Amino acid sequence: MGDARRVISDLRELAARTSTAAGAQRVAWGPTWREARAWFRAKVGELGLDVTTDAAGNNWVTLPGASTKSVLMGSHIDCVPNGGWLDGCFGVVAGIEALRSYAGGQRPPVTLRLVDWADEEGARFGRSLFGSSAAAGTLALDDVRGLKDRSGTALVDALRENGVELEGVGRAHAELRALDGRAYLEVHIEQGPVLEAAGKSTGVVIGTFGVERHMMRFTGQAAHSGSTPIAMRRDAFLAAAETALACRAIGLRHSKPGAGVVCTVGVVNVEPKIVTAVPGVCEISLDQRALDAAVLAAMNREAREASERAARANDVTVEWQHLWRIDPRPFDPALLALCAEAVTEETGEAPHLPSGPLHDAAEMALHMPTVMMFSSSSRGLSHCKEEDTPEPHLERTIRAFLKLVDKTVAHVAAG
Numbered sequence: 076m077g078d079a080r081r082v083i084s085d086l087r088e089l090a091a092r093t094s095t096a097a098g099a100q101r102v103a104w105g106p107t108w109r110e111a112r113a114w115f116r117a118k119v120g121e122l123g124l125d126v127t128t129d130a131a132g133n134n135w136v137t138l139p140g141a142s143t144k145s146v147l148m149g150s151h152i153d154c155v156p157n158g159g160w161l162d163g164c165f166g167v168v169a170g171i172e173a174l175r176s177y178a179g180g181q182r183p184p185v186t187l188r189l190v191d192w193a194d195e196e197g198a199r200f201g202r203s204l205f206g207s208s209a210a211a212g213t214l215a216l217d218d219v220r221g222l223k224d225r226s227g228t229a230l231v232d233a234l235r236e237n238g239v240e241l242e243g244v245g246r247a248h249a250e251l252r253a254l255d256g257r258a259y260l261e262v263h264i265e266q267g268p269v270l271e272a273a274g275k276s277t278g279v280v281i282g283t284f285g286v287e288r289h290m291m292r293f294t295g296q297a298a299h300s301g302s303t304p305i306a307m308r309r310d311a312f313l314a315a316a317e318t319a320l321a322c323r324a325i326g327l328r329h330s331k332p333g334a335g336v337v338c339t340v341g342v343v344n345v346e347p348k349i350v351t352a353v354p355g356v357c358e359i360s361l362d363q364r365a366l367d368a369a370v371l372a373a374m375n376r377e378a379r380e381a382s383e384r385a386a387r388a389n390d391v392t393v394e395w396q397h398l399w400r401i402d403p404r405p406f407d408p409a410l411l412a413l414c415a416e417a418v419t420e421e422t423g424e425a426p427h428l429p430s431g432p433l434h435d436a437a438e439m440a441l442h443m444p445t446v447m448m449f450s451s452s453s454r455g456l457s458h459c460k461e462e463d464t465p466e467p468h469l470e471r472t473i474r475a476f477l478k479l480v481d482k483t484v485a486h487v488a489a490g
């Protein structure tokens with residue numbers, strides 16, 4: 076059995092080496108990220124294991140077993156600028172501990188592999204899940220070829236600095252397929268307030284949300300705010316505001332215990348933006364997320380109907396522009412059962428929750444049975460230096476994760 080305390084002290088060591096007073100600075104493709112990866116290489120080297128890098132820059136560690144059938148563990152050592160000490164690297168360092176618990180003893184019955192995915196965050200170039208989507212075969216090169224960071228550096232050049240050729244990253248997919256992966260396990264902090272609010276340290280993640288992301292543009296008529304009677308206005312903002320409230324009601328109506336959905340109006344642009352003018356144009360964004368594809372589709376349809384009703388009521392028009400969507404990725408039932416067993420053995424119960432944020436596991440779920448485990452997040456904060464989790468919660472989650480690895484190894488060996 077591994078040592079949960081050592082995982083925490085390793086995480087503190089990594090944070091000390093790669094953070095400033097403003098937080099963790101392991102932004103992918105940069106010097107601090109390379110330093111973090113060198114630290115990872117050294118930690119793994121202590122176990123007598125090597126790190127290999129695939130065509131997309133993902134770092135792999137392999138502990139050969141009696142069978143080539145493989146149990147994969149993964150997460151990401153990169154973070155957002157001024158990030159926290161746990162997001163991503165928690166799963167990587169817990170994975171090192173799982174390898175350590177097998178490296179000293181007899182050859183495991185199946186092969187164990189740990190992956191540190193490259194650029195999960197997309198913090199610099201705006202494309203999240205870079206390495207895992209390349210490995211999953213879902214990265215469209217045309218979408219990323221022209222990306223530049225804020226200082227004008229091209230993605231292709233940043234990759235090249237790290238030994239990765241953009242035109243060749245697709246080979247990472249063939250490399251993944253050659254690994255004989257039978258299960259993918261990822262432990263991560265929740266990055267939200269649900270577990271903490273319920274007083275739980277550890278949760279079983281049932282899948283990652285599907286997302287529908289759109290802009291709505293309401294067009295009415297700008298007019299003088301003093302001379303135009305309320306009943307005669309064509310106020311685009313009011314139509315947008317009524318739609319936003321309706322979308323919240325739609326989300327609340329579709330939320331069930333254990334199957335929550337979320338929706339957010341995060342952008343509001345209004346024209347002419349003058350205190351003495353009725354708004355003639357208003358644009359709002361809508362981001363809807365749910366684990367059930369039918370629920371997500373219904374929420375989206377109802378939001379459209381609500382926007383059309385609000386437009387009619389305010390004598391304006393509405394147009395929708397699609398921004399982005401992804402299907403829900405529910406996790407594997409057999410691995411969910413093993414995960415629930417492991418969490419129950421460690422904590423006496425197994426709360427289940429969906430993941431609102433996307434994770435590398437969502438890409439792996441396309442290719443092999445996948446499951447995730449969450450540790451609570453204090454005040455639900457993440458992507459900031461205040462990100463934290465009480466150490467007893469981390470320890471329980473690490474022990475539960477190590478149990479999940481053992482159970483999955485036995486499950487895959489028997490399968």
Ligand SMILES: [Zn+2]
Pocket residue numbers: 151162163195263
């Ligand atoms: Zn993360």
